[in-house]
Amino acid sequence: MSRTLADLAPDEEATITAVAGSDGLSHRLAELGFTRGATVRFVRTAPLGDPIQVRIRGFELAVRNSEARRVVVG
Amino acid sequence: MSAAPSPLAREASSEHRAADDPFVVAVIGNPNTGKTTLFNALTGLKQRTGNYAGVTVDSAIGNFEVDGDAFLLVDLPGSYSLSPRAPDELVAVRALIGRAAASRPDVVLCILDATNLDRNLYLLSQLLDSGLPVVVALTMVDVAKREGIRVDYRALAANLGAPVVPIHAAKRQGISQLRSALRSQAAAARGAAVRVSFPAEVETAVGELAQRISSAPGPRRDFIALRLLLDVDGFLARELADELPAEAITYAAEARRRLAQQDIAVPGIEIDRRYAWIDSVLEDSLASGDGARFVWTRRIDAIVTHKLWGTLIFLVGMALVFQAIFTWAAPFMDLIDGAFGALGDAVGATLPEGALRSLVVDGVIGGAGAVVVFVPQIAILFALITFMEDSGYLARAAFLMDRVMASFGLSGRSFIPMLSSFACAVPGIMSARVIESRRDRLVTIMIAPLMSCSARLPVYVLFIAAFIPARTVAGFIGLQGLTLFSMYMVGLVVAPLVALLLKRTTLRGPQVPFLMELPPYKVPSWRVVLFRVYDRSLAFVRRAGTIILATAILIWALSYFPRQPEVAARYDALRAGVTSESALVDLDRAEAAEQLRGSFLGRAGIAIEPLVEPLGWDWRIGMATLASFPAREIIIAALGTIYSLGDGQDEGSVELRTTLQAATWPDGRPIYTPAVALSVMVFFALCSQCAATLATMRRETGSWGPPIATFVYMTSLAYVAALLVYQVGSRIGW
Numbered sequence: 001m002s003r004t005l006a007d008l009a010p011d012e013e014a015t016i017t018a019v020a021g022s023d024g025l026s027h028r029l030a031e032l033g034f035t036r037g038a039t040v041r042f043v044r045t046a047p048l049g050d051p052i053q054v055r056i057r058g059f060e061l062a063v064r065n066s067e068a069r070r071v072v073v074g
Numbered sequence: 075m076s077a078a079p080s081p082l083a084r085e086a087s088s089e090h091r092a093a094d095d096p097f098v099v100a101v102i103g104n105p106n107t108g109k110t111t112l113f114n115a116l117t118g119l120k121q122r123t124g125n126y127a128g129v130t131v132d133s134a135i136g137n138f139e140v141d142g143d144a145f146l147l148v149d150l151p152g153s154y155s156l157s158p159r160a161p162d163e164l165v166a167v168r169a170l171i172g173r174a175a176a177s178r179p180d181v182v183l184c185i186l187d188a189t190n191l192d193r194n195l196y197l198l199s200q201l202l203d204s205g206l207p208v209v210v211a212l213t214m215v216d217v218a219k220r221e222g223i224r225v226d227y228r229a230l231a232a233n234l235g236a237p238v239v240p241i242h243a244a245k246r247q248g249i250s251q252l253r254s255a256l257r258s259q260a261a262a263a264r265g266a267a268v269r270v271s272f273p274a275e276v277e278t279a280v281g282e283l284a285q286r287i288s289s290a291p292g293p294r295r296d297f298i299a300l301r302l303l304l305d306v307d308g309f310l311a312r313e314l315a316d317e318l319p320a321e322a323i324t325y326a327a328e329a330r331r332r333l334a335q336q337d338i339a340v341p342g343i344e345i346d347r348r349y350a351w352i353d354s355v356l357e358d359s360l361a362s363g364d365g366a367r368f369v370w371t372r373r374i375d376a377i378v379t380h381k382l383w384g385t386l387i388f389l390v391g392m393a394l395v396f397q398a399i400f401t402w403a404a405p406f407m408d409l410i411d412g413a414f415g416a417l418g419d420a421v422g423a424t425l426p427e428g429a430l431r432s433l434v435v436d437g438v439i440g441g442a443g444a445v446v447v448f449v450p451q452i453a454i455l456f457a458l459i460t461f462m463e464d465s466g467y468l469a470r471a472a473f474l475m476d477r478v479m480a481s482f483g484l485s486g487r488s489f490i491p492m493l494s495s496f497a498c499a500v501p502g503i504m505s506a507r508v509i510e511s512r513r514d515r516l517v518t519i520m521i522a523p524l525m526s527c528s529a530r531l532p533v534y535v536l537f538i539a540a541f542i543p544a545r546t547v548a549g550f551i552g553l554q555g556l557t558l559f560s561m562y563m564v565g566l567v568v569a570p571l572v573a574l575l576l577k578r579t580t581l582r583g584p585q586v587p588f589l590m591e592l593p594p595y596k597v598p599s600w601r602v603v604l605f606r607v608y609d610r611s612l613a614f615v616r617r618a619g620t621i622i623l624a625t626a627i628l629i630w631a632l633s634y635f636p637r638q639p640e641v642a643a644r645y646d647a648l649r650a651g652v653t654s655e656s657a658l659v660d661l662d663r664a665e666a667a668e669q670l671r672g673s674f675l676g677r678a679g680i681a682i683e684p685l686v687e688p689l690g691w692d693w694r695i696g697m698a699t700l701a702s703f704p705a706r707e708i709i710i711a712a713l714g715t716i717y718s719l720g721d722g723q724d725e726g727s728v729e730l731r732t733t734l735q736a737a738t739w740p741d742g743r744p745i746y747t748p749a750v751a752l753s754v755m756v757f758f759a760l761c762s763q764c765a766a767t768l769a770t771m772r773r774e775t776g777s778w779g780p781p782i783a784t785f786v787y788m789t790s791l792a793y794v795a796a797l798l799v800y801q802v803g804s805r806i807g808w
């Protein structure tokens with residue numbers, strides 16, 4: 001199993017290697033800047049465990065774990 | 075918008091403009107980039123702004139002039155990309171190819187957030203393909219400067235092949251430069267010189283596809299061909315069905331397949347290429363220092379979205395909102411109530427006894443008062459919500475609440491509409507506009523009226539004070555308070571169940587991505603807050619006012635007519651025999667009660683008695699409830715009249731309370747037991763008794779379906795729940 005954005009620890013940074021899938025969600029993620037080579041940071045988890053706060057290309061975003069699992073990191 | 079004209083006519087651009095036609099400017103940008111602020115600065119209009127992605131949903135139109143040339147500004151919904159993921163995301167593309175109006179826009183005004191150029195340039199790069207002249211307005215340059223982000227405007231303009239104008243719209247800086255840039259670009263009518271290039275295979279496929287499109291050759295056709303090739307879900311193909319030969323659509327699908335065999339994935343290739351282009355554009359036009367950015371936002375977030383502190387702040391904040399809506403608003407509401415009562419008395423004194431006086435005093439003034447009395451709550455609610463929104467907190471509240479809302483199929487974005495509905499469902503339903511998913515928005519709109527709005531409170535207060543004993547249970551919990559709390563919980567428990575049911579049945583569909591931006595915090599602007607309060611209160615009075623007033627007058631007519639002359643004659647005779655002031659008042663009230671009993675409304679109450687008897691109600695409660703369908707708070711005045719107390723009763727009236735306690739069935743049993751009181755309250759907690767809410771639903775969804783469905787489900791639910799409460803409650807001795 002490859003590591004995904006959802007598996008990062010709080011405050012951990014990683015480089016995106018791929019966005020899994022070829023459906024609307026994977027395209028939306030890519031359009032927002034989750035592209036191969038971009039650096040993504042896992043900021044923290046919401047109090048109830050979902051969604052998570054992440055930083056990509058200088059802005060912060062709330063994404064659900066199910067969405068973050070699409071973002072494969074190296 | 076009017077129907078689209080024929081495809082060929084639509085190619086028309088500036089060369090077909092009549093000399094005095096305005097230049098059309100399409101305004102587009104990512105959400106939360108300051109589009110509305112700029113729009114207002116350019117046109118002098120007052121659209122609402124907010125530090126929350128998704129605030130601009132309604133498209134607005136405005137005008138301005140530059141050196142005698144008229145410009146028409148059309149606001150397109152904020153979005154991150156031109157690629158549609160749902161049919162309603164086609165709005166921008168439709169406008170760019172001239173299907174939303176008579177012709178294509180003359181120039182595109184694209185707004186870029188200087189602190190977020192990476193992502194913002196994605197949409198811009200798509201716009202450059204439209205072949206239309208583009209002007210870039212760079213917003214948030216003040217923030218960028220503060221954060222150490224340095225943009226080389228000249229290099230950026232050169233790389234984009236379009237003029238770049240830095241602005242600060244709120245301070246009106248850069249606005250006149252922007253106007254002249256728009257004017258010269260529109261007059262030149264030349265499309266942007268720069269385009270993102272795709273691999274040769276893709277360019278060839280686009281060219282081939284363009285040949286198969288029957289409209290005139292040119293930039294518009296090339297743009298359609300490109301978007302069509304990249305449109306894997308077929309939304310654009312369906313939209314253009316009347317203009318496209320079937321051959322073109324099959325060619326697009328085939329080309330995508332061929333490209334896939336050559337290892338070129340569509341639309342993945344579009345995204346890769348654009349971001350590669352963006353990196354090259356920014357390389358020499360952006361210097362973003364090494365220092366940490368948005369330090370304050372990150373510090374605040376470390377507390378506000380923290381597991382423990384964040385939750386505490388959220389809970390305390392929400393408790394404060396409630397406290398504010400109910401406690402701070404109360405004195406103002408009493409004042410308004412008193413003022414309308416006094417106005418009614420004063421006007422009543424100048425009119426002769428009869429139908430006109432009753433219409434003006436009870437129907438018109440009483441009805442208007444019923445609307446205006448909610449304005450303090452709406453104003454306070456919107457002041458707080460706008461404060462949270464403009465500061466950036468609202469996005470965090472949605473972030474914290476998303477998990478809870480997801481458990482019944484919605485997302486954090488549904489939280490604000492539901493919260494607002496505790497004051498009044500009308501603004502709650504209107505604020506559902508921030509929900510991108512059409513299905514989630516519909517579900518939210520349909521469950522919002524289940525939240526216990528402030529019009530239900532008087533009903534609870536009256537019945538609890540009269541019939542729920544003031545003792546404590548479990549040693550310290552007041553039974554009355556507990557009952558009130560339970561009434562609020564009824565809706566909170568039922569709403570998620572209804573949402574789940576809707577999401578599993580009629581509104582089923584794939585889960586939509588949440589993906590919500592958490593914008594930097596900022597100090598909220600008082601101007602923005604005050605304007606919003608004014609604007610929303612006015613909108614409420616206008617929307618709710620007309621409908622509540624109209625239905626209040628209707629209910630008045632149904633309860634006033636037909637007059638029974640024999641009753642009046644009988645009471646006149648009785649009055650002749652008494653002299654004491656109080657005896658006369660009693661006679662007047664008894665006559666009013668008898669007239670009401672014989673009115674259309676009274677007869678309807680008697681007719682439905684068999685229907686409400688299983689709920690433990692007599693015809694009087696049935697009638698008062700019928701009268702409350704347009705607006706639930708009417709029940710208090712209706713009960714006051716039917717029990718011969720006059721209609722000036724409010725929920726705190728001791729007279730009304732003791733009268734209800736003394737009311738009996740013909741056999742002497744008291745009508746109101748705690749079980750009956752609870753059955754009435756539960757009915758009011760769940761029933762759809764608000765014409766203004768239904769009218770707002772119709773307006774916001776554009777169809778009568780949702781309001782009708784809501785009315786039916788809520789009313790049936792209310793009946794069944796009241797039945798259960800009474801049948802069970804009366805058996806266990808309540």
Ligand SMILES: Nc1nc2c(ncn2[C@@H]2O[C@H](COP(=O)(O)OP(=O)(O)O)[C@@H](O)[C@H]2O)c(=O)[nH]1
Nearest residue numbers: 105106107108109110111123124125213214242
């Ligand atoms: N500092 C700063 N704030 C701005 C600027 N333009 C807009 N804002 C603020 O940014 C937020 C979003 O603005 P709005 O016009 O609603 O953005 P929209 O969602 O794109 O329509 C609001 O709080 C505005 O007051 C700007 O140039 N500088």
Ligand SMILES: [Mg+2]
Nearest residue numbers: 110123129130
């Ligand atoms: Mg806006």
